[in-house]
Amino acid sequence: MDKMWNKYDDVSNELKAVVSLMESNIKCKDKKIENSIKELIHSGGKLLRPAFVIISSHFGSYNPKKVIPLAATVEMLHMATLVHDDIIDDAKLRRGQETIQSKYGKDYAVYIGDFLFCVCFKILASSSTLENIKIDSNSMSRICLGEIDQFNSRFDNTLSVKNYLNRISGKTAELFSLSLYVGAAESGCTDALCKRFWHIGHNIGMAFQIIDDILDYTGSNDSIKKSAAVDIKQGIFTLPFIYAARKNKSFFIPYLEKQIFSDEDVMDLMLLVNKYNGVDSAKQLAHKYTEKAFKLINKLPENPYKIVLSEVTQCLLKRTY
């Protein structure tokens, strides 16, 4: 369990129940499959999304029998998308551990992702409502469409900030929104409160992804920088790149006209992004989303979990970058 939950005994205990529930639902005859998913469950993810379900559900009449399964499903949806994303990115490592696609092959990873989707809907059908399943499957469609959009937008020379924001809205913010929303909805919060949670999730998610994209350029860790290089090579231009390139097209155009970047091109482009303030401009936008998230959190009804949400958001969005 990530140390960020140590301070919060209740959340921490509930997250342990989420992990147990996931483990019991992926049991199957084939121990190789079971173990590969167990590794994924214990690979050191922050369990942010299930924690969000738990936190928002405490604003209504909290029922662990409903909330723990719901929290498990959002984490499993997240895991399924990670497994499939790693296929696309041809990623060798995830959270410092070898990915399923690297360890067992792409073919295996396709089916493990599919299996996780199925288990997720199985849990939902056993413990939730048709309404939640509808919301979950709608969100998941949007996440898939976001991923396809990112794939189709490779080498997008228009460098549109709007398109980038749309993409990360689907790819990252959607699942944050969903988590905070379904927790509140399941525990009978008013529509207005549920919607507020949706917006909080959206703003946290947007800031979180922009910061992630910034860290790719500023992080001291070699593996992080490598990830920015991989993105550029695949033609995925994130916010720092887009901002720098929009303002200084003449430097970027010779590169953008190519569709294949050499390692040297990538190094040049990374230096250009830092030189032309791509990172600083992206930080400003991340800051705007962060402020918006806190403003909305402050408007939540008084509740011990309001402080938890505020502190967790602080911890997530005030990372050094």
Add this chain to the structure above:
Amino acid sequence: MDKMWNKYDDVSNELKAVVSLMESNIKCKDKKIENSIKELIHSGGKLLRPAFVIISSHFGSYNPKKVIPLAATVEMLHMATLVHDDIIDDAKLRRGQETIQSKYGKDYAVYIGDFLFCVCFKILASSSTLENIKIDSNSMSRICLGEIDQFNSRFDNTLSVKNYLNRISGKTAELFSLSLYVGAAESGCTDALCKRFWHIGHNIGMAFQIIDDILDYTGSNDSIKKSAAVDIKQGIFTLPFIYAARKNKSFFIPYLEKQIFSDEDVMDLMLLVNKYNGVDSAKQLAHKYTEKAFKLINKLPENPYKIVLSEVTQCLLKRTY
């Protein structure tokens, strides 16, 4: 629409409604995605699974508002697995048309399959019951596990008939069973009748897959033979191969000890399978499943759709092979 439905006006009209419903549910802003799925919908599949839902639902109190969406979801589950299977098989063609993975790339195909899964659960949540969603997601898990099992069993020198039957039970028969079962369940048939439909689907599905695997060895069509060759190269040994190799191990062992087969090896193996009665023995087992299916169909209550099911099964399982 496949010409096998021309004789049955009602089923044919209901299948048209299924196709329309699928089309309206895959609408999205990105026309490339929408069109690639439309191509798949109209690529000449027999629509067997949705037809099975429709047929069995007529044994209870038929409600098109419930049945058409349910029929659409089983076809979409089927389509999702096809798209992902083609990734694994690196298939260039499906039903004579270029596959999504070949046309748009593997990455795109991963997400299109995921999107189809989501749409499928979205339709279920809008029109069905938690019970059906549970049954559907359970079936889907078994299908995924069957696919993973097939993948893990490559180059399986034990040549176990039982393992082969388990694999095709998950990979093919499960969705046939599910289709006949959910149609009956949704229209309020008794548990016993629903279960009978499940068994009918199982036996039809088993016979259907064995016949498919036989046709790979006996078909006159070059593309079919190619598919057997691809299977062998990937180390997927189907029933005709298993029967022939079990009875004549000495001829097969020198090949089975390799894990990489040359084109010449594959040609040799295909000749050996035919020479050593692999096809004949497989035909006998297909015949047993076919007889079982007809026996169970005959026990169904009298109903005009009993004849439809019987004729369709006849048409499917009495193919020249």
